[in-house]
Each structure stands twice: as structure tokens, then as C-alpha cells.
Amino acid sequence: MSGFGQRLKYLFTSTNGLVLTAIAITGLLAALMSTLSGPMAEWGVREITIKVLGMKLVEAEREGRVVLLYHSFFMPVVAILVYFITANVRIKENWDSFINSTVTVGYITAVCSGIGFAYFGHSPALHGLMLVGLSLVFFAGVMLAGALWPWNKEYYLSPDSPYAHTRRGVDLERVAFWVVTVATLGSAALGAWAGAYYGSGFETVLAEDIVRQPIKTTLELAVVGHLHIMLSLIGITAILLLGRWFDFHGFWHRLAMPLLIIGSITMTIGCWGVVSFQSIAHIIIYTGSLFALAGALFLVIFGIPALVRDYLNQWKIKNATAGQKIKALLYDPLKFGALWQIIFMNFTTTFVGIFMAIKLDKIFRTWPLREERIELAGHWHILASIIAIALLLYFVDQLNLKGLPRRLFGWTVIIGADLAFAAITVFAMKRLFVSEYMQQPVVNLTMLLSEIGLGVTMVSLALLLVWRLVDLFKADGLWKQELQEADTSSFTGKPASM
Numbered sequence: 001m002s003g004f005g006q007r008l009k010y011l012f013t014s015t016n017g018l019v020l021t022a023i024a025i026t027g028l029l030a031a032l033m034s035t036l037s038g039p040m041a042e043w044g045v046r047e048i049t050i051k052v053l054g055m056k057l058v059e060a061e062r063e064g065r066v067v068l069l070y071h072s073f074f075m076p077v078v079a080i081l082v083y084f085i086t087a088n089v090r091i092k093e094n095w096d097s098f099i100n101s102t103v104t105v106g107y108i109t110a111v112c113s114g115i116g117f118a119y120f121g122h123s124p125a126l127h128g129l130m131l132v133g134l135s136l137v138f139f140a141g142v143m144l145a146g147a148l149w150p151w152n153k154e155y156y157l158s159p160d161s162p163y164a165h166t167r168r169g170v171d172l173e174r175v176a177f178w179v180v181t182v183a184t185l186g187s188a189a190l191g192a193w194a195g196a197y198y199g200s201g202f203e204t205v206l207a208e209d210i211v212r213q214p215i216k217t218t219l220e221l222a223v224v225g226h227l228h229i230m231l232s233l234i235g236i237t238a239i240l241l242l243g244r245w246f247d248f249h250g251f252w253h254r255l256a257m258p259l260l261i262i263g264s265i266t267m268t269i270g271c272w273g274v275v276s277f278q279s280i281a282h283i284i285i286y287t288g289s290l291f292a293l294a295g296a297l298f299l300v301i302f303g304i305p306a307l308v309r310d311y312l313n314q315w316k317i318k319n320a321t322a323g324q325k326i327k328a329l330l331y332d333p334l335k336f337g338a339l340w341q342i343i344f345m346n347f348t349t350t351f352v353g354i355f356m357a358i359k360l361d362k363i364f365r366t367w368p369l370r371e372e373r374i375e376l377a378g379h380w381h382i383l384a385s386i387i388a389i390a391l392l393l394y395f396v397d398q399l400n401l402k403g404l405p406r407r408l409f410g411w412t413v414i415i416g417a418d419l420a421f422a423a424i425t426v427f428a429m430k431r432l433f434v435s436e437y438m439q440q441p442v443v444n445l446t447m448l449l450s451e452i453g454l455g456v457t458m459v460s461l462a463l464l465l466v467w468r469l470v471d472l473f474k475a476d477g478l479w480k481q482e483l484q485e486a487d488t489s490s491f492t493g494k495p496a497s498m
Contacts, residue, residue, distance in 0.1 A: 100140075105136055307339070
């Protein structure tokens with residue numbers, strides 16, 4: 001095989017290559033869309049981009065463009081989760097190749113045609129291709145659900161396994177992956193059901209725009225339920241994958257897995273129930289969220305002591321001081337950072353969301369709609385970004401980035417991203433402590449900090465991609481070693497005998 005062919009094989013068959021390709025596509029899309037943002041419009045960059053690329057942006061069609069843009073960002077994320085699952089969970093031989101290739105063709109088709117349809121003229125052919133791409137991603141999910149079927153005796157665990165299982169040996173972690181996959185398929189169908197009525201009396205809506213609308217149509221409620229549950233299921237999948245990374249097992253694992261399973265099912269029922277039983281659906285959602293959050297908390301309780309213990313053992317320190325334990329905890333920013341994101345999420349999304357729910361009528365509904373809309377949009381974007389940061393730290397560990405570059409990348413991303421998330425949270429909640437007439441200093445400071453934090457994070461990601469791009473041009477780069485490992489290894493999960 002030629003060198004070019006080997007590189008293509010690496011990018012489209014190995015787990016690291018597939019993830020790098022998806023990240024690169026998402027990064028290029030983010031860079032393009034950033035030139036259309038508010039600050040870029042003030043500097044005149046937006047108009048230059050529109051004219052140079054020949055974009056067709058009609059203001060009345062903004063909501064439709066935003067929906068397509070969201071899907072274009074999330075399709076590569078869904079593909080990345082699929083790649084990680086097939087790399088970490090045992091499935092039948094060759095199934096991983098079928099699943100990965102299908103989701104890859106699907107998301108690339110959906111992203112390219114979706115952005116083309118939204119920003120470069122409404123070609124019916126592009127819209128049709130976008131639906132084909134989304135259908136392929138869905139079909140890949142169906143195949144994944146079949147491959148993950150947990151009641152196959154081939155995947156049962158032994159009675160003395162340290163991982164959560166039933167008396168018969170059913171792997172509860174595998175059940176959790178399967179439940180999340182099936183729930184995601186059903187939740188995607190919920191969104192597709194609403195989308196199927198475009199052109200038949202249903203117009204595109206953004207959930208934050210109709211939050212105060214007293215009466216919502218069935219299809220509008222379907223959109224609200226769809227976006228909530230899809231993001232929640234992505235978060236639970238990320239928790240399960242991080243658990244694989246930390247070799248989550250033992251007492252806390254046996255507690256966490258049933259809670260994550262129950263939480264996934266309960267939240268899914270609640271979000272679907274928004275369509276018909278809005279009055280009680282949120283109670284069901286909150287109950288499911290508590291189960292899922294408890295499962296994530298147990299991973300943190302397991303992971304932090306395990307991380308400290310591993311490094312103390314490497315350093316052969318038996319009676320460690322408090323300072324040595326803190327050094328061990330912070331020594332690897334990638335692993336510490338992933339656990340820290342779970343903790344930090346509570347301060348920027350969980351506690352804020354609970355407070356909003358409790359004080360909704362007394363405080364937030366007395367604000368102007370614009371302020372509540374900012375808080376809702378910020379809440380969803382921060383949660384999605386925190387999940388993405390945790391997955392990025394996990395992936396960089398798989399790239400075997402070591403030494404000083406590993407620590408610099410890890411701490412830069414953690415500090416930059418969390419600075420931005422904290423600043424945006426303060427900006428969204430500013431009406432609690434400052435009036436509209438006195439808000440400008442707070443707005444200026446939080447916007448500056450968020451832009452610095454996001455800029456630092458994006459530059460770090462860009463440098464990572466440049467490093468791997470340069471490596472791809474080397475005859476004996478890391479890509480070749482990873483390709484050889486992909487050809488000779490099966491999966492990186494726990495063996496069935498455990």
C-alpha cells in the first residue's frame with residue numbers, strides 16, 4: 001500500500017485517526033462560524049466572509065440555520081462517542097468496522113450537505129443528502145445497539161468479577177451502554193418526528209425563544225424534549241467512557257451502574273413525556289437527573305483516591321504527606337481535569353439549574369425575556385462544552401502525549417475553558433446582583449475573560465491538531481505506530497473473564 005493509502009487507512013480505520021478527523025472537521029467548522037459572530041461583525045469580518053464565500057444569509061431564516069448548525073456540530077460528537085464505544089466495549093469481530101464506517105460516511109455527509117443547504121442556498125439535493133447522512137448515523141446506532149446486546153452469554157462476567165454484574169453474570173456497565181444507545185435512537189426519532197412536519201404547518205423554533213409561551217404545540221414540545229435528552233444522554237455516555245479510562249470497579253462501580261441505567265431510562269421517559277404530560281414530566285426528569293448525577297459522583301469518589309494512589313505507588317511513597325498527595329492528584333492534568341470537569345459542572349450548570357427551577361416564578365420570570373433566554377442558552381452551551389472538554393482530555397491521553405507538552409496542554413485547556421465557563425455563568429446570572437443600568441462593567445469583564453479563556457482553549461486545540469498534522473507527513477510518525485496497533489489489537493476494554 002502506498003504512503004498516501006496508509007495515511008487514509010489511519011484516518012478512516014483506526015480509532016485515533018477517526019477521532020482526529022472528526023475533531024478537525026468540527027474545528028474548521030467552528031473557525032468558519034466564528035467569523036460570523038458578533039465581535040467579527042463589528043470589525044467587518046462577517047461581511048468579508050459572506051462575500052468571499054458567497055453565503056446567502058436571510059435574517060428570517062436564522063432559526064433554521066441555527067438548528068442545522070447545531071446538528072452539524074453534534075453529529076461529529078456522536079460519531080466520536082461511537083468510535084470510543086467500539087474501541088472500549090467488546091463486540092463481534094468486524095462489527096466495529098461496519099459501525100464506524102457507516103457513522104463516518106453519515107456524519108460527513110450530514111455536515112457538508114447541512115451547512116451547504118443552510119448557508120449557501122437551499123438546494124433540494126443538499127437537503128436530501130443531509131437526510132441521507134442523518135439516516136446513516138441513525139442506522140449506525142441501530143447496529144451499535146445490536147452489537148452491544150448485553151444478554152449475550154459470550155459477554156457475561158465471572159461471579160468474582162470486580163465490575164458490576166447480576167447474579168447470572170450480566171455486565172451492568174454493558175447494559176448501561178446499551179440503554180443509552182437505545183434511548184438515543186428513540187430520542188433522535190422524537191426530533192425527526194418534529195422535523196418531518198416542516199413544510200406542513202410547522203416552523204423552526206429555538207427552545208429558548210418559546211420558553212414563556214403559555215401554550216406550546218405538540219411539535220414544539222417534541223423539539224424541547226429532543227434537545228434536552230440528547231445532551232443528557234451524551235453526558236451519561238461520557239461518564240461511562242471516563243469510567244473505562246479510570247478502570248472504574250469495585251463497590252462504587254456496583255452502586256453507580258444501576259443508578260446510571262435508572263437515570264438514563266427515567267430522564268428519557270421524562271423528556272419524551274414533555275410532549276403529552278408536561279405537568280409531571282419535569283418531576284420525572286429531575287428524578288432521573290439525581291440518579292445520573294449520583295452515578296457521576298461515585299466515579300469521582302472512586303477516581304480521585306485511585307489517581308493519588310497510582311502515582312504514590314509509582315513514586316514508591318508509602319506514608320505520603322498531604323503535600324505529596326496533592327502533588328499526586330495534580331500531577332497528570334488530563335486525568336485530574338476529567339474528574340474536575342464533573343465537579344466543576346455542578347457550579348456552572350447543576351446548582352444553577354436547580355436554583356432556576358426553585359426560583360423560576362419569583363425571580364427569573366420577573367426578568368426581561370432576553371435575560372432568561374441568555375441564561376438558558378448559556379446553560380446548555382456550558383454543559384455541552386464541559387462534556388467536550390472531558391472527552392478531549394481522555395482522547396489526548398490515548399494519543400500518548402507525555403512529559404511537559406502533556407502537562408502544558410492539560411492545564412492550559414482546564415484553566416482556559418473553566419475561566420470561560422465561569423465568566424459566562426456570571427454574565428448569565430448578572431441580574432441577581434447588578435441592575436440593568438449598572439451592568440456594563442460586569443458585562444465587559446465577563447466577556448473579556450470568556451473570550452480569553454475560549455481563545456486559549458481553541459489555540460491549544462489548534463496546536464494539538466497541527467502537531468498531529470505534521471506527524472502525518474512523517475514516514476515513521478506516531479500515526480504509523482498507531483495504525484499497526486489498530487491492526488493487531490481488538491479492543492481496550494476489560495476482558496470477559498473478569
